[in-house]
Amino acid sequence: MSDPPASATTRLNKRLAELGLCSRREADEWIARGWVRVDGQVAAMGLQVAPGARIEVDPRARGQQEQRVTILLHKPVGYVSGQAEDGYQPAAALVQARTHWRGDASRQRFSPGQLRGLAPAGRLDIDSTGLLVLTQDGRVARQLIAEDSGVEKEYLVRVSYALPQGELTADVQRAFPREQLQRLRHGLSLDGQPLKPARVDWQNPEQLRFVLTEGKKRQIRRMCELVGLKVVGLKRVRIGRVVLGQLPVGQWRYLGGNEAF
Known part of the structure; x- marks a missing residue:
């Protein structure tokens, strides 16, 4: 049986993202750690996979994802969504223990490690206010900002x-x-x-x-x-199904385990 033509294959990190398992960046991390197998073999970085390939993900990858947080911030005017620019601070700078909303029902506790890899899932310009999502979870990012996203x-x-x-x-x-x-x-x-x-x-x-x-x-x-x-x-x-609600300007809360976009 001949191999499928190159045009029929897909880069493994893209396939994992298309399956909704993670973002491409997360996929590369999993592959580098040896957490992804294709047809029973540990996958190499950059591997091209055929449509019928059997893809398995190590439970350690799932465990790592479960520890990743998604944060809902009420962004004030004057903060940029992403990287600092023109002297303006990024909205992520507001994610601190003292700005954690007391009304947060999630009961999660803040730790500095939650800032690692925390990135905005979508933009809200400097002159606008309201709900901004910051996440460590590639699945959430893809759901909200992928080209085929239909989230309202x-x-x-x-x-x-x-x-x-x-x-x-x-x-x-x-x-x-x-x-x-x-x-x-x-x-x-x-x-x-x-x-x-x-x-x-x-x-x-x-x-x-x-x-x-x-x-x-x-x-x-x-x-x-x-x-x-x-x-x-x-x-x-x-x-999506997540509302700003009573979250005060400049404060944030965690996306609860019972919430989804």
Whole structure:
């Protein structure tokens, strides 16, 4: 029996990620530790695997994953989601023992080791506030930020409207054309690509509620600009089934064992 053509094989770290077992980075770590076997043999780094290959993962890898934490932070304005830039601090700098929310029902205790490899799963720009997920778990990261992710993100967006006579900041809903609201829901493009359909409705006369399943850079602000709206304030209140709730600004809690996105 001949070997499958190279085009039919997939790099092992990618296959493990596609199976939802881990992120590619975690997969490389597992392979380096000898925790992954393919067709009964310990896998080498960079191995290409055929579609029908039997992949086994050592229980030690699962145990390591179970110890990894996912943190929900109420990011304030003025912090960047990822690496420090232009003198601004990363949101992860707020994850400290003293900022751990007292209302956290998880009963987990903070330790400095939980900061190792902690990375944002998605972005929330410097001028925005609300729910930001930071995780050590590659499965969570992939679920939220992979290209094929369909996890909903919900935002409350305070807006003003540009009129010939000036900027309207009160009762924007009355002046804003319904056909433009429909364009926000479906019909806009960014970076030369049409956006996926979104749910957009008025929460009150000055505030819109957006529900998106994608996350292009500064997407909501750019969408609003295309229809003459200016974002005055933006707050993310939900990711999937996890809500911001009563979590205070600048504080954080653990994702509970009974919670999932």
